[in-house]
Amino acid sequence: MAILSTPRSAVQLASRGRPLKEHLFRIALLASLAIALVFLTLLIVYVVEEGWPRLDSTLWENQPSIRRPETAGIQSGIFGTLWIIGLTALMALPTGILAAIYLEEYADKTKWYNRLLELNISNLAAVPSIVYGILGLGIIARWMAFGFTIMTGAITISLLVLPIVIISAREAIRAVPPSIREGSLALGATQWQTIYRQVLPASIPGIATGSILALSRAIGEAAPFLMLGAATLVRFNPEGVWSSFSVLPLQIYSFISRPQEEFAVLAAAAIVVLLAILLLMNSVAIWLRNRYQKRW
Amino acid sequence: MSAQHLKTASGASRSLARSRPRYGEFAVKAVLLLAAMVSIATTVGIVAALLEPTIEFFGEVSFGEFFGSTTWGPLFNPPAFGVWPVIVATVEITLIAIVVAVPLGLAAAIYLSEYATPRIRKIFKPVLEVLAGVPTVVFGFFALTFVTPVLQDVFPFLELEAKNALSAGLLVGVMIIPIVASLSEDSMAAVPNGLREGSYALGASKMLTSVRVVVPAAFSGIVAAIILAISRAAGETMIVAIAGGFKSVFTLYPGDEMATMAAFIAQAGSGDASVGSTAYKTIFAVGSLLFIMTFAMNYVSARMVQKYREVYD
Numbered sequence: 001m002a003i004l005s006t007p008r009s010a011v012q013l014a015s016r017g018r019p020l021k022e023h024l025f026r027i028a029l030l031a032s033l034a035i036a037l038v039f040l041t042l043l044i045v046y047v048v049e050e051g052w053p054r055l056d057s058t059l060w061e062n063q064p065s066i067r068r069p070e071t072a073g074i075q076s077g078i079f080g081t082l083w084i085i086g087l088t089a090l091m092a093l094p095t096g097i098l099a100a101i102y103l104e105e106y107a108d109k110t111k112w113y114n115r116l117l118e119l120n121i122s123n124l125a126a127v128p129s130i131v132y133g134i135l136g137l138g139i140i141a142r143w144m145a146f147g148f149t150i151m152t153g154a155i156t157i158s159l160l161v162l163p164i165v166i167i168s169a170r171e172a173i174r175a176v177p178p179s180i181r182e183g184s185l186a187l188g189a190t191q192w193q194t195i196y197r198q199v200l201p202a203s204i205p206g207i208a209t210g211s212i213l214a215l216s217r218a219i220g221e222a223a224p225f226l227m228l229g230a231a232t233l234v235r236f237n238p239e240g241v242w243s244s245f246s247v248l249p250l251q252i253y254s255f256i257s258r259p260q261e262e263f264a265v266l267a268a269a270a271i272v273v274l275l276a277i278l279l280l281m282n283s284v285a286i287w288l289r290n291r292y293q294k295r296w
Numbered sequence: 297m298s299a300q301h302l303k304t305a306s307g308a309s310r311s312l313a314r315s316r317p318r319y320g321e322f323a324v325k326a327v328l329l330l331a332a333m334v335s336i337a338t339t340v341g342i343v344a345a346l347l348e349p350t351i352e353f354f355g356e357v358s359f360g361e362f363f364g365s366t367t368w369g370p371l372f373n374p375p376a377f378g379v380w381p382v383i384v385a386t387v388e389i390t391l392i393a394i395v396v397a398v399p400l401g402l403a404a405a406i407y408l409s410e411y412a413t414p415r416i417r418k419i420f421k422p423v424l425e426v427l428a429g430v431p432t433v434v435f436g437f438f439a440l441t442f443v444t445p446v447l448q449d450v451f452p453f454l455e456l457e458a459k460n461a462l463s464a465g466l467l468v469g470v471m472i473i474p475i476v477a478s479l480s481e482d483s484m485a486a487v488p489n490g491l492r493e494g495s496y497a498l499g500a501s502k503m504l505t506s507v508r509v510v511v512p513a514a515f516s517g518i519v520a521a522i523i524l525a526i527s528r529a530a531g532e533t534m535i536v537a538i539a540g541g542f543k544s545v546f547t548l549y550p551g552d553e554m555a556t557m558a559a560f561i562a563q564a565g566s567g568d569a570s571v572g573s574t575a576y577k578t579i580f581a582v583g584s585l586l587f588i589m590t591f592a593m594n595y596v597s598a599r600m601v602q603k604y605r606e607v608y609d
Contacts, residue, residue: 025503026411032403036473037423043430043438050441098331106325107332119598121335126524126594127587128531130558131342133565134583138345159338166335192324213429220431223533223558227565249433249534256437256538264441271434278429286422 044275051268059269063235064251069262074270077251079237080150081219084247087154088161088218093211095158096165100207103166104173105195125163132160133227141228148229151241156224161214168210172203205292212285216278222249248274346587349580356574362581368544370560370578371569381546382582385461385554386530389540392465392550393472393529398522400469401476402511405518408477409484410506428474436538439467444539454551459541461550467535472525479524483517484510520600527593531586533558557586 048055062073103121107114136156146152176199184194225247233254234246248270255267354362357377365378404424408417444463448456456462487510495505511518541553542563555563561579569575 022501022503026407029403029407029411032400033407033420033423035400036404036427036470037420039470040423040427040430043434046438046442047434095331095334098328099335102325102328102332106328117332117335119595120339122598122601123591123594124335124338126527126590126597127342128528128533128558128590130531130533130561130565131346131583131587131590134561134580135338135342135345137565138349138580139341143345159334159341162335162338190318190321192321213425216429220429220433222431222433223562226533226562229567249431252433252437253534253538256433256440267437271437274431275434278431279426282422282426282429286425 047268047271047275051265051270051272054265054269055272059266059273064233064246064254065235066233066258069258069260069266072266074248074251074266074273076234076237077246077248077270078273080234080245081248083150083238083241083245084154084157085215085219087150087241088158089211089215091154092158092161092165092214092218096162096211096214097169097207099162100166100169100173101195101200104170105191105199121163121166125167128223129160129221130223130227132156133224135159136224137227147242148244149242150238150245153225153228153245153247154241156228157218157221160221160224161218164214164217165211168214169203169207172206172210173199175206176202205288209285209289212281212288216281216285219278219281220249220274222247222253225250226253342587346580346584349577350584353574353577353581356577357581366546368546370575371564375575377574377578379582379585381544382555382557382560383585384546384548385540386556386558386586388548388550388554389461389465389468389536389556390526390529392462393469394522394526396466396469397472397476397525397529401473401521401525402480402518404473404477405480405484406506406511409481410502410510424474424477427470428478430471432471432532432534433538435467435471436464436535439463439535439539443467456551457541457553459539459543459553461540461552461554464536464538464540465550467539468529468532471532471535472528475525475528476521479521480514480518483514483521486517487513516600520597523593523597523600527590527597530556530593531558531590533562537562557582561586 058071059073060075060078062071063075064077065072099121103114103117107117109115133156136152140146140152140155141148146155180198180202181194184198185191189197234244238245252267252270252274255263255270361377362379365376366380367376367378368381369376404420408420412420440459440463443466444456444458444460447454447463454462491509491513492505495509500508536556537559540556540559542555542559543553544555544560545552547554561583564575564579569579
């Protein structure tokens with residue numbers, strides 16, 4: 001794309017000497033992308049084919065069962081995941097967006113504590129999710145005595161996705177050109193009025209896209225819940241934030257670890273449901289980005 | 297940035313500035329700062345959760361045994377606490393993953409940044425994004441029920457066990473391709489066009505320009521991407537727990553079942569160790585080790601990104 005500014009004839013002139021090598025290189029590059037595409041297709045076709053026999057209404061109408069894998073379902077997992085994602089959205093999104101506004105609009109980058117904040121956030125974004133599980137287990141479940149409840153799970157996952165929300169919201173806010181802020185300030189608006197009435201509305205599509213992608217990461221996460229005793233064979237739907245629970249990815253994990261063939265089929269069917277939810281969220285995010293992205 | 301603008305504005309024309317302080321503006325800033333401080337609290341929480349049980353653990357198991365022995369089995373009777381088998385397994389699976397992800401991810405990044413037309417980018421960017429969004433349990437399932445059986449059929453002489461480091465490592469590699477690709481592409485896109493044009497002007501072909509000019513110019517960003525991918529691979533839990541297994545025998549052969557650090561934490565943390573026992577505290581000791589390793593790598597990666605940003609901005 002960057003080449004577009006160079007005259008086409010110049011590029012052709014330059015590459016006349018070794019056309020074969022150039023071609024092979026280009027094909028090798030394209031092949032590596034094709035491998036990713038083929039892999040993804042293969043993965044999706046495989047799980048749909050494996051899970052096909054169980055892709056019916058019993059899957060979401062029934063509860064999991066060890067004794068009857070052929071009719072066992074994933075209803076408690078679906079409800080558990082919905083609870084966790086709902087609470088995570090309530091906690092992580094406002095906190096993350098506010099933090100991003102602070103870092104982009106208020107923070108003086110020459111101050112050591114602001115640099116520490118930034119370094120800390122980029123470090124946290126790459127801490128393994130199982131370590132967040134240890135945080136949930138040691139601090140939230142035991143020290144704060146929240147126990148192995150939906151609340152514990154939701155707080156843990158909120159902390160896990162918070163750095164992702166902050167980083168993507170910062171990018172969206174940074175994309176708003178300074179001239180918009182300067183115009184607003186010049187008309188006498190205060191800094192917060194400028195942010196609230198000009199910067200935020202202009203960056204909402206970008207923030208929404210990043211938030212959806214962050215939540216879709218939260219939906220697929222299983223490792224932290226292993227540490228939070230999200231008992232995998234919960235046979236009832238959660239009734240409130242202090243209820244014990246299971247989530248869809250963890251139910252899939254428990255199906256996979258059982259020896260019977262029926263559980264592998266059940267796992268594949270549950271994976272199809274999970275992937276369908278994620279693909280839907282990803283498409284919404286991509287659509288939002290293409291539809292509302294402004295070029296300043 | 298805009299804070300500085302404000303400062304100069306109010307400094308230059310003090311008479312026009314509002315005489316009464318705006319408490320509302322100050323309160324808003326305080327709330328925003330508080331939200332940003334949650335991330336500091338998270339780091340403090342992680343360190344606090346790890347520190348106390350880890351200290352207790354080293355009161356019960358000597359440092360020498362932990363780092364000086366190669367027999368691992370905190371959940372066995374009698375227990376053994378030589379941590380090397382899980383470290384070796386983690387390094388081995390990470391290496392396999394890197395061998396898969398670095399060439400594929402880099403090639404994808406070069407193609408997307410230097411060769412692809414906007415149309416092709418529009419097709420392949422979402423593919424990488426969807427790949428990045430696939431839950432790791434799904435990769436684990438695919439490794440265990442598809443990749444391993446296929447490898448067993450095609451390469452019977454490898455004598456792969458039903459759970460093995462090879463399939464787990466391959467799939468961890470696929471998982472980190474999008475990280476390598478998207479971060480490397482970002483740093484290649486930041487290389488100024490003047491460098492490319494200069495290269496063409498000297499008669500270099502497109503391939504030479506990509507390999508000898510753009511990649512070296514974006515090198516620190518690419519290294520940062522690879523380090524970040526290594527740290528992701530080392531901490532990956534679900535793929536290795538499902539497809540790599542939990543057996544903690546000291547082995548180097550990638551066809552064998554082996555437990556990584558994260559897999560051990562998952563196994564012991566999901567109820568196999570009773571609360572308060574030495575085995576339970578081992579979770580936190582291994583967790584500390586994993587946290588320190590990934591933290592060090594993330595720090596190096598973040599510093600390299602900062603350094604590269606200073607060059608071309």
